[in-house]
Amino acid sequence: MHKLRVPGVIDQVRVACDFVKNLAHQAGMDDRFMFECELSIDEICTNIIEHGYQHNGADKSIEIRVEMLPQVWRFTILDEAPRFNPLITDDPDPSQPLDEREQGGWGIYFVKQYMQRIAYRYENGRNCLVLEKALPT
Amino acid sequence: MMAINVTAHQQVTVVEVSGRVDGMNAGELGGAIGSAIDNGGIYLVLDLSQVDYMSSAGLRELVNSFKKAKRAAGDIRLAQPSERVREVLEMSGLDTVFRIFNTQAEAVASY
DSSP, X not given: OXXXXXXXXXXXXXXXXXXXXXXXXXXXXXXXXXXXXXXXXXXXXXXXXIIISTTOEEEEXXXXXXXXXXXXXXXXXXXXXXXXXGGGSOOOOTTSOGGGOOSOOHHHHHHHHHOSEEEEEEETTEEEEEEEEXXXX | OEEEEEEEETTEEEEEXXXXXXXXXXHHHHHHHHHHHHTXXXXXXXXXXXXXXXXXXXXXXXXXXXHHHHHXXXXXXXXXXXXXXXXXXXXXXXXXXXXXXXXXXXXXXXX
């Protein structure tokens, strides 16, 4: 398993993205796989920093674990923000007119399009989001 | 990582963006477009041909800028989004909100 722990500030999102992209590159994954993993990690980390830490997470962390399993890559993202399950919110509707849309919710919506499994749990005082991405066939 | 170049083509303001648009710098893009609108440049073309990555934070700024332009009786039209940017526009249904053109010249000429 590969692991990265960064402070909960916005400029660290790119560090997290590069960590995942480099692993995918080293493993010989194609551009699409890398993009879908990168965008997913970006959206989750940005949500944690903006909403969980309210842009005040310099003394808190985001931990990313990557397990390269035979069929899937499993990403586990842990944060110390107040308990929140991002999977309980309704998905935004892409067909809804702009004026009727609520702002937000698109990040996790994109993650749902790109990942085959998403699960949330709260353990040891941390939010824990698990994403699974199937390997290209 | 991101560069913004704003130029006037008669009544049309062209905003050329290059690089990566994400949560770290999306506000900068929104600010640049907002300033152009405040200065009277309400007919905008956003050239995305050199943007290789845009997250939902970037889309949020596009939507806010679009609403601001519409309130001023203007518009924002997109030129040449890359494959990856077009993909996130389509996933969020914004490809039916914005008018999207294959080239900057076509987008400018559409006004």
